Amino acid sequence: MNAKLFADLERLGDDDLPPRLSNFEYLSLSNRPEAGRTRQVLTEWLQHFPASHRAQLTEEIQSGDDIRFDSAVFELAVATIIQFQGNDIEEIEPQIGSKGRNPDFLCRSQSGTSFVVECADARQLSAEDEGKQKHLDDLINAINEIPGKHHRIYFRYSDRPPLAVRKSRIQQLIRNWLSQLDENADFGGSERLEFDIDGIHYKCDPMKTRSEIKNIVGAYGRLAAWSSSQPDSLRRSLKKKSTRYGDLSQPYIIALNAPSCFHPHEDLFDVLFGTPAVSFDPKNPLQEVQETRLNDGVWAGPKGWANTRVSGILLASNLGAWSAAMRNLWYFEHPFSAHSMDSPFPDICCIRAENGEVSVRDGTPSREIFGLEAGWPE
Numbered sequence: 484m485n486a487k488l489f490a491d492l493e494r495l496g497d498d499d500l501p502p503r504l505s506n507f508e509y510l511s512l513s514n515r516p517e518a519g520r521t522r523q524v525l526t527e528w529l530q531h532f533p534a535s536h537r538a539q540l541t542e543e544i545q546s547g548d549d550i551r552f553d554s555a556v557f558e559l560a561v562a563t564i565i566q567f568q569g570n571d572i573e574e575i576e577p578q579i580g581s582k583g584r585n586p587d588f589l590c591r592s593q594s595g596t597s598f599v600v601e602c603a604d605a606r607q608l609s610a611e612d613e614g615k616q617k618h619l620d621d622l623i624n625a626i627n628e629i630p631g632k633h634h635r636i637y638f639r640y641s642d643r644p645p646l647a648v649r650k651s652r653i654q655q656l657i658r659n660w661l662s663q664l665d666e667n668a669d670f671g672g673s674e675r676l677e678f679d680i681d682g683i684h685y686k687c688d689p690m691k692t693r694s695e696i697k698n699i700v701g702a703y704g705r706l707a708a709w710s711s712s713q714p715d716s717l718r719r720s721l722k723k724k725s726t727r728y729g730d731l732s733q734p735y736i737i738a739l740n741a742p743s744c745f746h747p748h749e750d751l752f753d754v755l756f757g758t759p760a761v762s763f764d765p766k767n768p769l770q771e772v773q774e775t776r777l778n779d780g781v782w783a784g785p786k787g788w789a790n791t792r793v794s795g796i797l798l799a800s801n802l803g804a805w806s807a808a809m810r811n812l813w814y815f816e817h818p819f820s821a822h823s824m825d826s827p828f829p830d831i832c833c834i835r836a837e838n839g840e841v842s843v844r845d846g847t848p849s850r851e852i853f854g855l856e857a858g859w860p861e
Contacts, residue, residue, distance in 0.1 A: 488529055488541055489522045502627060502698050505547045510804060520860040521805055524853075525556070528563045536575040556804045558587060558602045560853075561738040561797070564812070565600060567852060568828045569593045581729030592827040598734035598794065601727070605713075605720040606742040606801065615643035625650040627698045629658055633666050634689040635701030641684040642705070649680060657687060664689055713743050717754045721781045725790040734794035734824040740802055747800045748813045748834070755782045755796075755815060756836060788819040795820070797828065799849075808850035808859035 494514035510518055525544075532540060543555035565572055570592050576585035579599070586601040619640070625648075626638065636657070660676040668674040669691040676687040690701045717739065724737050741747035753759060757776030764770045778785045782793075796815045814826045816835045826833045832846030850859060 488526050488544065494518075497701070498692060498696060500697070503624070506549045506552045506804070507545055507547060517805070517860040524807065524855070524860075525559065525804060528559050531566055532559060532562050533572055533575050553606065553803060554602070554604050557604055557738075557740045557799070557802060560799070560802055560807060561600065561602050562588065564738075564797070564828065564831075564852060565590055567854070568830060570827050573597075579728070580731050582727070584728055586728055586731070586735075590827070592824070594825075596734065596824050596827070598736060598824060598827060599728075599731050600736045600738055600797075601724055602738045602740075603720040603724045604740045605716040606740055615645055618644040618646065618648055622648045622650055622653065623700055623703060625654055626657060626700050629654060629661070629699050631661070631692075631696035631699040633691065634661065634664060634668065634699075635692050635696060636699055637670060637688040637690055638700050638703040639686045639688075639706045640703075644681065644683055646681065652680060653678075653685070660687065667691065713741065713747065714750045714754050716742050717747070717751055718781060721754065721790075721796070725781065725793050730792060732822070734820070734822045735792055736795050736797055736827075737793060738797040738799070740799045743801055748798060748811070751796070751798055751813075751815065752834070752836075754780065756780045757783050782817060782819075791817065791819055791821045793817050793820060794822050794824055795826065797831070802849075805860060807853050808848075808855040808857070810849050812846065812849050812852065814846075 489511050492512075494512055496514055500509065500512055504512065510521060529537060529541065540555055540559060543551050544559075546552060546555075562572060565588065570590050572588050572590050574589040576587065577589040577599070578585055579589065580586065586599050588600040590598050590600055592598065622644065623638070626636070656678055657676065664674055668689045670688050672689070674689055676685075678685055684706065686706065692701075720739060721737065728735070739751070741751070753776075757778055757780040760775050760777050761772050762775050763772045776783070781790055782788060794817055796817075798813045798815065800810045800812075802810045802812075812828075812831045814828050814831050814833045816826065816833065817823070818835065818837050828846075830847045830852055833844040835842045835844075850857060
């Protein structure tokens with residue numbers, strides 16, 4: 484692995500890049516101005532990361548594995564937030580706790596309070612989702628086998644396919660559509676292809692290109708970025724991290740990266756404090772319906788307040804290498820933590836639930852916290 488995060492090399496336009504690049508490879512090789520700005524910011528963040536573990540984090544980012552890349556970039560972003568908010572990182576992977584495992588960061592706040600931060604990426608897929616992702620990857624590779632001349636495709640789908648896809652049928656539909664496209668058709672026009680196969684809805688939009696095409700899929704993604712599985716992902720990550728290190732004898736903060744940028748703070752509130760519900764007396768239809776919450780929260784559980792070793796949660800909305808200026812941040816305080824502390828992130832929105840009331844202290848946009856211009860990296 485290169486000790487320098489991004490090597491000095493000749494960079495290429497999207498039409499000249501080789502197929503099936505990892506996230507790091509694309510970011511490293513692309514000559515897009517946005518890629519250059521992203522490389523610059525990640526390099527600057529890495530210079531703030533403690534020198535003792537800089538090479539190790541660089542290796543994770545350069546690994547070629549997209550899951551390791553995303554997790555390492557999130558860890559780097561969290562370390563940057565900690566420091567840019569006036570705290571110090573005193574040790575990486577400190578040997579503390581009662582279970583022989585090492586959390587990510589031992590920190591000290593501006594007021595001198597020692598606290599621990601552990602990163603958790605709720606975007607990582609379950610075993611079922613990994614299977615769906617493999618089917619999707621196979622489909623994208625099959626579509627990229629279609630020769631292209633004037634257009635790339637913006638390919639979208641309603642869900643990742645749960646079963647092996649009828650790739651030849653989808654290839655045929657797209658080939659026929661491309662053969663009938665006007666040479667000057669472009670994104671935003673009326674030449675969209677839509678079809679349904681095995682219960683999944685697909686959309687293809689043309690993107691005009693002026694150079695030779697090696698990969699016909701120019702971009703792809705879900706038709707609806709929000710998924711009902713987000714609360715499950717948040718709950719699964721929090722339950723795993725809340726008890727992972729035993730008693731740390733000091734404030735413990737989980738930095739959590741949500742899989743969606745659509746209202747993750749609302750989903751997290753329900754995950755922590757219980758699923759919203761209503762109560763009523765079926766024998767008395769005139770009685771007013773009462774709003775309440777089920778006792779199924781990670782913090783407000785069936786036996787009362789739970790996971791009190793956790794002091795708070797720093798929540799990010801699908802924060803990644805390209806999106807630092809476009810994502811929101813929130814800090815949730817545990818109302819009955821065994822090791823409570825004031826938020827060490829003075830510029831981040833703070834949410835506190837106490838005595839049945841919720842108080843919110845407004846924060847500043849993430850781009851200001853990271854010191855980025857509006858619209859970065861455009």
